[in-house]
Amino acid sequence: MPSASPLYNFSGINNEIDCPYRIPSIEAQNDTRYSSNNYDSLQSLSAMADQSFNGIFSPNSPSYSSHIPVTSYSSSTQSITSSPSPYFTTSEYNCMYNTNLPNQRRSCEGSSNDSPFQTVLSKKGFHDSRDDVFNEQDQLLSWTRKHPENWSSEEVLDWLIYTGQEKGLNMSELRAEAFQNLCGIELCRLSIEEFINLEPKYGKSLYEMLKHLLTGLSFQKPVDITADYQELSPYNNGNNNPTPSPVRSHFGSPAYHTMTNRKQEHSNYNGYNNNTDVYWKTERQEPMPCDVIDIGPYDFDVNDHPAVPQPTVDPCSPEFDAFMSGYPNTAPVRTACCFPGSTYPQALPRRRPGRPRNKSLPGDEESRPHKDKKAKNQHLWEFIYDCLINPAYNPQFLRWENQREGVFRFVQSEAVAQLWGGFKNNENMTYEKLSRAMRHYYKRGLLERVEGRRLVYKFSRKALDRAREKRHITL
């Protein structure tokens, strides 16, 4: 089985499939200029890594620098090592920075070729592609945009490496591989003793840093979820912020409207407000005025959480068994965020299917994310069905109205659209578009109209039979 991350290769150690369906944020595009919530990024980041990035991470830095930790795994020592140059700029991305000396730039001529440590860039063969660089950055820093409980096993490692570097741990001694089979929720549930057991030398420090990180987080109030949800949410720390979800606040306007306006908004935006709370109360969605990879904000809300204990699928039911069958050796909580057969998208050059966006729209070329990853080959209606039988998404995002008859309802239509968009590597997906695709199924006899009911659809018998047969579900 391949390693969970192409960046970490622990030979001989089993990795498990991680959560493939994640709501991508608007800033999960090729850069992370789209800051996105009320989480005080700089404060929490400093809690995790008290080294200052000084000018390098200054949001208003005119250098337009982007930074990315660079790590590699040594097959000979079975340990992860960090490049002495864990950062590079995208404007000069053949130049390297020293994490321990954040302001000290190394020679631009000094590539990693002289180093036993492999860099991201060297892994990519020094593609002269800014897009690839951004994608890689986004991949390595994706953990910064989620609650730790939402981290995939890759992101656990990303956090581990990043934190180890920033805390100045001896990375050659850090047993990162011991954590590689843990997803975020499992990591968060580890006791200090278990941390130490996994990593005798640094386990205590890592545990404390994780707890520090967790206690520094603030969470957003769900938009469509009931008060019960609030109470159930493990993130409800009594400090719910009424700030609308950045993800959902983005949903309100059609994509073309966003595209149309973004460039203008961008051009009008005169500075990044470090007070992310204020930033999000203004519901700004435009990019920050520089290409800084902002490792601070967590791009998630409580709705993007796999452990919400509201399953409607009876754990004893055949559906649940079918759902779980793809993960024979994993715990329910973990498998609840996974889908059988799903893997992380491969970074293959490819155009996104469908009609190209109107190039005449202002700002299109700049705001349009680069979708170069291969989308999974699954049909939308099957995706919807899978979500419906997944307690991680039902009833949080969509739910059965009549499971036997195949009638279901979108609870958070835009969130489902974002899930679908994430699945297809298309961050521009909206419910508008998803619903259009759904309506095509009427003609094909896979969906039947449910008159007079908004957000309610019905699988045809044909679709139900096909889906249930494929998943060995009997009702």
Add this chain to the structure above:
DNA sequence: TAAGACTTTCCTGGTT
């Protein structure tokens, strides 16, 4: 290589 399937995007117009 072609054709059909499928999805995405854009759009207009209508309803709630």
Add this chain to the structure above:
DNA sequence: TAACCAGGAAAGTCTT
């Protein structure tokens, strides 16, 4: 007014 629904049209990828 916003959100949703309906469906035509175009254009792309994917599968066979």
